[in-house]
Amino acid sequence: MDEAPLNGVSAPGRVAAEGEGISIEELALAARNHGLPLEALRYEVTPPGLHYVLVHYDIPCIPDADAGPGPGPGADGWRLGVGGRVRTPLSLDLADLRALPAVTRRVTMECAGNGRARLAPRPVSQPWLVEAVGTADWTGVPLRTVLAEAGVLPEAVEAVFTGADHGVERGVEQDYRRSLPLPVATGTDPEVLLAYAMNGAPLPPQHGFPLRLVVPGWYGMAHVKWLRDITLADGPFTGFQQAVAYRYRRTAEDPGEPVTRIAPRALMVPPGFPDFMSRVRVVRPGPVRLEGRAWSGYGPVTRVEVSGDGGRTWADAEVAAREPGGWAWQAWSAPWTAVPGSHTLVVRATDAAGRSQPLEQPWNRGGFGNNLVQRVPVVVLPGDDRA
Ligand SMILES: Nc1nc2c(c(=O)[nH]1)N[C@H]1C(S)=C(S)[C@@H](COP(=O)(O)O)O[C@H]1N2
Numbered sequence: 369m370d371e372a373p374l375n376g377v378s379a380p381g382r383v384a385a386e387g388e389g390i391s392i393e394e395l396a397l398a399a400r401n402h403g404l405p406l407e408a409l410r411y412e413v414t415p416p417g418l419h420y421v422l423v424h425y426d427i428p429c430i431p432d433a434d435a436g437p438g439p440g441p442g443a444d445g446w447r448l449g450v451g452g453r454v455r456t457p458l459s460l461d462l463a464d465l466r467a468l469p470a471v472t473r474r475v476t477m478e479c480a481g482n483g484r485a486r487l488a489p490r491p492v493s494q495p496w497l498v499e500a501v502g503t504a505d506w507t508g509v510p511l512r513t514v515l516a517e518a519g520v521l522p523e524a525v526e527a528v529f530t531g532a533d534h535g536v537e538r539g540v541e542q543d544y545r546r547s548l549p550l551p552v553a554t555g556t557d558p559e560v561l562l563a564y565a566m567n568g569a570p571l572p573p574q575h576g577f578p579l580r581l582v583v584p585g586w587y588g589m590a591h592v593k594w595l596r597d598i599t600l601a602d603g604p605f606t607g608f609q610q611a612v613a614y615r616y617r618r619t620a621e622d623p624g625e626p627v628t629r630i631a632p633r634a635l636m637v638p639p640g641f642p643d644f645m646s647r648v649r650v651v652r653p654g655p656v657r658l659e660g661r662a663w664s665g666y667g668p669v670t671r672v673e674v675s676g677d678g679g680r681t682w683a684d685a686e687v688a689a690r691e692p693g694g695w696a697w698q699a700w701s702a703p704w705t706a707v708p709g710s711h712t713l714v715v716r717a718t719d720a721a722g723r724s725q726p727l728e729q730p731w732n733r734g735g736f737g738n739n740l741v742q743r744v745p746v747v748v749l750p751g752d753d754r755a
């Protein structure tokens with residue numbers, strides 16, 4: 369179905385008024401979707417259930433025949449259509465896709481809205497702090513394998529991907545749908561995947577069962593879940609998720625620039641132990657090994673710096689090398705001496721292209737690509753009276 373205005377349901381995108389707190393509507397989104405608990409940054413591959421989740425509408429229920437009694441290819445009744453400007457339109461089921469040569473890629477994915485909740489003024493949407501990230505091993509078929517089988521015609525310039533989920537957003541009824549320029553869709557660096565497995569198991573319902581797109585290095589919105597159709601188009605796609613949402617704009621009228629690759633970010637496993645309500649960290653005095661992960665959609669992270677005094681002075685952390693050709697986060701660690709009192713720890717990543725993280729809050733209307741440095745307030749206890 370084409371995108372169409374829906375009479376009677378219209379909520380324009382807006383930014384919160386000065387001092388306006390998080391609303392019940394934002395809380396409803398924050399409760400449906402969820403982030404990575406920061407202590408789970410300790411895992412190189414995010415354990416099942418701890419990877420962040422972002423779903424615009426409802427999770428579609430596509431039955432999994434494999435999960436029930438009796439044989440079956442899985443996802444009975446589901447098929448992936450490949451059409452538009454192609455020589456041979458295809459209709460593939462999961463068995464067809466599993467019969468093609470498979471690859472597995474470790475990919476860090478992050479929501480473009482990560483960091484939005486701290487913006488002032490705050491764009492009213494899913495209120496992420498910094499935790500909308502996760503890393504998984506995705507198994508599937510390179511998209512270019514399937515496109516080559518269909519035979520892309522010379523006039524095609526974009527591939528448009530449609531999910532099985534449906535909803536209304538700012539008054540526009542739509543299927544979740546995004547496009548990629550053909551050079552990205554058929555490229556090898558990154559190589560776009562049609563993934564049917566996550567960490568060696570079929571995709572969980574919330575992560576796109578039975579099939580999703582994985583676009584290494586790009587923000588989450590490009591990784592279309594519950595993929596049911598790929599259409600090759602001879603012009604740029606102008607649907608809602610492409611032309612209205614996911615653009616870097618200063619004002620509502622500004623056409624803006626499209627949101628694509630992930631800006632560099634480092635996150636820290638908060639040290640010590642938390643206060644239940646405030647999440648303030650409590651640390652015993654003495655040497656502490658700070659650790660975390662860092663990533664960038666523009667290439668490897670080459671430098672991670674840590675500050676123990678709110679960003680006045682910095683020290684280099686040790687950073688693990690990125691797997692060649694890989695798109696997964698890199699581990700970092702740094703020593704720190706916890707001295708009694710209150711401190712703010714800060715961490716900052718820089719990638720091979722020289723992109724880094726700002727110390728002052730940047731701002732755009734959608735709250736996208738905000739890679740402001742993470743600040744972790746800690747209270748170090750007096751003396752070691754427990755020793
Ligand atoms: N079909 C569909 N695909 C989707 C979405 C969606 O709502 N519907 N959300 C996108 C967004 S905004 C993000 S950040 C990622 C989140 O993927 P995850 O939930 O597997 O972490 O999926 C993307 N793919």
Ligand SMILES: [Mo]
Pocket residue numbers: 422478479480481588589
């Ligand atoms: Mo997202």
